Amino acid sequence: MDLIVQKYGGTSVGNPDRIKNVAERIIKEHKKGSQIVVTVSAMGDTTDQLIKLMKEITHKPDPREIDMLLTTGEQISIALLCMAIQSEGFPAISLTGSQVGIKTNNRHNHAVITGINNDRIISELNHSKIVVVAGFQGVNSNDDFTTLGRGGSDTTAVALAISLGAKRCEIYSDVDGIYTADPRIVHEAKKLDCISCDEMLELANLGAKVLHPRSVELAKIYGLELYAASSFNHNTGTIVKEVRQMEKRRSVTGVTSDRREVKVAIKGIADRPGMAAELFSKLAKDEINVDMIIQNLAYGNLNDITFTINEEQLVQGRQTIYRVAEELGAKDVEIDSTVAKVSIVGAGMITTSGVAAKMFEALGNENINIQQITTSDIKVSCLIAEAEAENAVRAIHKIFNLA
Amino acid sequence: MDLIVQKYGGTSVGNPDRIKNVAERIIKEHKKGSQIVVTVSAMGDTTDQLIKLMKEITHKPDPREIDMLLTTGEQISIALLCMAIQSEGFPAISLTGSQVGIKTNNRHNHAVITGINNDRIISELNHSKIVVVAGFQGVNSNDDFTTLGRGGSDTTAVALAISLGAKRCEIYSDVDGIYTADPRIVHEAKKLDCISCDEMLELANLGAKVLHPRSVELAKIYGLELYAASSFNHNTGTIVKEVRQMEKRRSVTGVTSDRREVKVAIKGIADRPGMAAELFSKLAKDEINVDMIIQNLAYGNLNDITFTINEEQLVQGRQTIYRVAEELGAKDVEIDSTVAKVSIVGAGMITTSGVAAKMFEALGNENINIQQITTSDIKVSCLIAEAEAENAVRAIHKIFNLA
Numbered sequence: 001m002d003l004i005v006q007k008y009g010g011t012s013v014g015n016p017d018r019i020k021n022v023a024e025r026i027i028k029e030h031k032k033g034s035q036i037v038v039t040v041s042a043m044g045d046t047t048d049q050l051i052k053l054m055k056e057i058t059h060k061p062d063p064r065e066i067d068m069l070l071t072t073g074e075q076i077s078i079a080l081l082c083m084a085i086q087s088e089g090f091p092a093i094s095l096t097g098s099q100v101g102i103k104t105n106n107r108h109n110h111a112v113i114t115g116i117n118n119d120r121i122i123s124e125l126n127h128s129k130i131v132v133v134a135g136f137q138g139v140n141s142n143d144d145f146t147t148l149g150r151g152g153s154d155t156t157a158v159a160l161a162i163s164l165g166a167k168r169c170e171i172y173s174d175v176d177g178i179y180t181a182d183p184r185i186v187h188e189a190k191k192l193d194c195i196s197c198d199e200m201l202e203l204a205n206l207g208a209k210v211l212h213p214r215s216v217e218l219a220k221i222y223g224l225e226l227y228a229a230s231s232f233n234h235n236t237g238t239i240v241k242e243v244r245q246m247e248k249r250r251s252v253t254g255v256t257s258d259r260r261e262v263k264v265a266i267k268g269i270a271d272r273p274g275m276a277a278e279l280f281s282k283l284a285k286d287e288i289n290v291d292m293i294i295q296n297l298a299y300g301n302l303n304d305i306t307f308t309i310n311e312e313q314l315v316q317g318r319q320t321i322y323r324v325a326e327e328l329g330a331k332d333v334e335i336d337s338t339v340a341k342v343s344i345v346g347a348g349m350i351t352t353s354g355v356a357a358k359m360f361e362a363l364g365n366e367n368i369n370i371q372q373i374t375t376s377d378i379k380v381s382c383l384i385a386e387a388e389a390e391n392a393v394r395a396i397h398k399i400f401n402l403a
Numbered sequence: 404m405d406l407i408v409q410k411y412g413g414t415s416v417g418n419p420d421r422i423k424n425v426a427e428r429i430i431k432e433h434k435k436g437s438q439i440v441v442t443v444s445a446m447g448d449t450t451d452q453l454i455k456l457m458k459e460i461t462h463k464p465d466p467r468e469i470d471m472l473l474t475t476g477e478q479i480s481i482a483l484l485c486m487a488i489q490s491e492g493f494p495a496i497s498l499t500g501s502q503v504g505i506k507t508n509n510r511h512n513h514a515v516i517t518g519i520n521n522d523r524i525i526s527e528l529n530h531s532k533i534v535v536v537a538g539f540q541g542v543n544s545n546d547d548f549t550t551l552g553r554g555g556s557d558t559t560a561v562a563l564a565i566s567l568g569a570k571r572c573e574i575y576s577d578v579d580g581i582y583t584a585d586p587r588i589v590h591e592a593k594k595l596d597c598i599s600c601d602e603m604l605e606l607a608n609l610g611a612k613v614l615h616p617r618s619v620e621l622a623k624i625y626g627l628e629l630y631a632a633s634s635f636n637h638n639t640g641t642i643v644k645e646v647r648q649m650e651k652r653r654s655v656t657g658v659t660s661d662r663r664e665v666k667v668a669i670k671g672i673a674d675r676p677g678m679a680a681e682l683f684s685k686l687a688k689d690e691i692n693v694d695m696i697i698q699n700l701a702y703g704n705l706n707d708i709t710f711t712i713n714e715e716q717l718v719q720g721r722q723t724i725y726r727v728a729e730e731l732g733a734k735d736v737e738i739d740s741t742v743a744k745v746s747i748v749g750a751g752m753i754t755t756s757g758v759a760a761k762m763f764e765a766l767g768n769e770n771i772n773i774q775q776i777t778t779s780d781i782k783v784s785c786l787i788a789e790a791e792a793e794n795a796v797r798a799i800h801k802i803f804n805l806a
Binding site: 016017019020050053054056057058060061062064065066068069071072075076078079080082083084086087093094096098099120143144 | 419420422423453456457459460461463464465467468469471472474475478479481482483485486487489490496497499501502523546547
C-alpha cells in the first residue's frame with residue numbers, strides 16, 4: 001500500500017472551516033487506498049499571539065521555555081484536525097513530536113532532526129488510522145521539547161517521508177505551485193509542472209515562499225519526490241525531483257526577486273591578506289550568513305568590503321557588524337536596505353552561453369543599474385535598487401520568453 | 404530543606420501582569436530557603452477559547468483528542484510563568500505532566516492519577532531550580548496525554564505534595580480562604596483560620612469554590628496539610644488539616660448555598676419493591692450523580708420519587724432521565740431548577756444536640772418553606788426556593804452566631 005506524507009501550512013489550517021477543508025482533502029486521498037501521514041503547522045496567527053504574550057513577560061526568554069510555549073501551537077492544530085477527520089467518520093490520531101519520537105539535538109529554537117522512531121506511527125497506520133503529526137517540533141535526549149526553527153514543518157514532513165519510506169511528500173500552502181516568476185509581479189508567469197531540486201533550492205533561497213530550502217535539501221539528499229500545491233483549490237501543483245534528462249533542461253526556469261536583502265559596506269579597512277577571512281569568520285561565529293560579497297579595488301592601503309545579508313539577520317546582527325568593523329579598524333560602516341536581489345535560475349544555464357549577458361541586457365534596456373553580481377552553475381543574481389525590483393523581474397521574464 | 408508545593412489557579416495567572424505577580428510570590432518563598440514546586444492551571448479563559456474552537460469543528464469530539472487539545476492550556480502557562488521567574492534572575496524549569504511522569508489511567512477527560520515519578524523533579528530541585536509543573540494533566544500507559552477533569556489542578560498539586568513528601572501544599576486562587584459563609588451574601592462572614600478535612604469536604608462539595616473536594620479527599624487520606632489563600636493579597640488564608648482536639652470542635656463551622664441544584668420528580672411509578680433501586684442504578688450507569696432523594700408516600704399503587712442533581716449533569720442527563728422514566732412506566736417527569744440547597748457544616752454537630760432544629764427555626768422565622776432535607780454526621784442540607792437562598796444563608800449564619 002502506498003504511503004503518502006502531506007503537510008499543510010498555517011494558512012491552510014487558519015480557522016475551523018479551513019481545518020474542515022483540509023480534513024476533506026485528506027479523506028479523499030485516504031479513500032483512494034493510500035496510507036496517510038499528515039503534518040501541520042500552527043493555525044494562522046497562533047504563534048504570533050503566543051510570542052506577543054511572551055513579550056509582555058520578558059524580552060529575554062529562555063530558549064527552552066520558548067519551545068515549551070511554541071510547541072503548543074501545532075498541538076492545538078493536530079487535535080482539531082483529527083477531530084475534523086473523525087467527525088466525518090474516519091479514524092485518525094494525533095501525535096506530538098515527542099510522542100512520535102522525532103529526536104533532535106539540543107539546539108532549542110533551531111534544532112536539527114537526528115532521527116525518527118517509526119514504531120508508533122506504523123502501529124497506528126496498521127490500525128488503519130490517518131496519523132496527524134505536529135510539525136516544527138521534536139524532543140531532545142533530555143526529553144525536553146525542541147523546535148526546528150524556520151521551515152520547520154516542511155522539514156518535519158520531508159523527514160517523516162524519508163524515515164517512513166513514503167512514495168512522496170506533498171506540501172500544501174496557499175500557493176498553487178512553483179511559477180516562472182511571482183504571478184503578482186508578472187501576470188504572464190507560468191506554473192511549472194516539474195522542477196529539479198537544485199533549481200528549487202535556488203528558487204527557495206531566493207524568496208519563493210512555497211518550499212523551505214531546508215526541506216528541499218533533505219529531499220534532494222534522499223531522492224524524495226516533493227509535490228507543492230495549494231490547499232485552497234484542486235489545481236495541479238509542481239513536482240520537485242531530480243531531473244535526469246540533462247539535455248532537455250530549460251536554460252532559465254524562473255525569475256525571482258528578494259527585497260529582504262540588505263547591503264553592508266565595511267569601509268576603509270587595511271588591505272592585507274587574511275582580512276576578509278577574519279571579517280567573515282567573525283560574522284559566521286555570530287551566525288550571520290552572508291550572501292553576496294564584493295571586495296572593491298584597494299585605494300592606497302585601505303580597502304572596502306561590501307556584502308549582503310538578510311533583513312532578519314540585521315536585527316540580531318547589527319551590533320555584531322559594528323563590533324567586528326571596530327575590531328578590524330574599519331573607518332566606517334554603511335548599511336543600505338533599499339536594495340533588492342533579482343535572480344534567474346535554471347539547471348540548463350551551464351550549457352547555454354550568453355544567459356547572464358541576456359539578463360544584463362534586460363536590465364540595461366530598463367536603465368537599471370547593477371550594484372553587485374553573483375553567479376553559480378544554475379543561477380545569476382544582480383543587486384539593484386529596491387524600487388526597480390518588479391520592473392526588473394518583468395523585463396527579465398520577458399527577455400527569456402518564460403510566459 | 405523544606406519542600407513546598409504551591410498551586411495557582413486560572414484567575415491567578417489570567418494575564419501577563421498576574422503571571423509576573425505570581426512569579427514574585429514564588430520568588431519570595433524561594434528566598435526563604437524552601438524548595439518550591441509550583442503547579443498552575445491554564446490562563447483565565449484559554450480553555451474556554453480552545454473549547455469554542457473545538458465546537459466549531461465538531462460536537463462529538465474524541466476524548467483523546469480533547470485531552471491533546473486542552474493540555475496545551477497549562478503548557479502555555481508553565482512556559483510563561485518560568486519566563487517570568489527567570490526574568491527576575493531566578494532559575495526555573497517547566498515540565499508537562501508527561502515530562503514529570505504523572506501517570507494516570509486511560510480515562511480521558513477525567514483520568515485518575517495512578518503514580519508520580521519524582522526523578523525529574525528531584526533532579527531539577529537538586530540543581531536549585533524552581534520547578535513549574537502543568538496542572539490538570541498526566542500521561543497514560545500508552546504515552547497519550549490525559550486530563551484529570553474537574554478540580555484537576557488542585558489534585559495535581561496535592562498528589563505532587565504527597566509524592567514528594569512536601570511539608571505542605573498551598574492552593575492560591577482569587578479567594579482569601581474559607582469563610583463561615585460566602586462574604587458576598589453575608590457581610591459579617593468570618594474567615595476561618597483552620598478547618599478539618601471532613602468539614603472542608605462538605606463545604607467543597609456544597610459549592611465553596613476554594614478547594615476541590617477531590618484534592619481535599621486525597622490530602623485527608625495522606626494526612627497532608629493544605630493552605631488556601633488568595634494570590635491577589637497577602638492576607639492569612641485557611642489551613643485545612645485533620646483536627647485532633649475533638650472536644651474543641653465548633654458545632655457549626657459554616658453555611659453554604661448551592662444554586663446549581665435541580666429538582667427532578669419522577670411521578671406516578673408503580674409502588675413495588677426494587678423500583679427505586681432500578682431507577683437510581685440506571686441513572687448511575689449513565690454517570691448521573693444524584694444528591695438528595697425523597698420518596699413520597701404512595702397514593703393508590705403509584706408513587707413519586709424526587710431527587711436533586713447538579714445543573715451541569717442535567718445538560719447531559721436530561722435525555723437519560725426521560726428515557727429511564729419511560730422504561731419504568733412513569734406517568735410524568737417534572738424538572739425544577741428554581742431551587743437551591745442551603746447547608747450547615749460542622750464537625751462538632753454530631754455531639755451537639757438541636758443543631759438541625761435551630762437551622763429549621765431560622766428558616767421558619769423567615770417563612771422559608773423546606774422542600775427536602777438531608778443530613779450526615781457533619782452536615783444538614785435543606786432544599787428551598789432559589790429566590791430565598793441568600794436570605795436563608797444570612798438567617799442561618801446569624802442564628803449560629805458565626806460572625
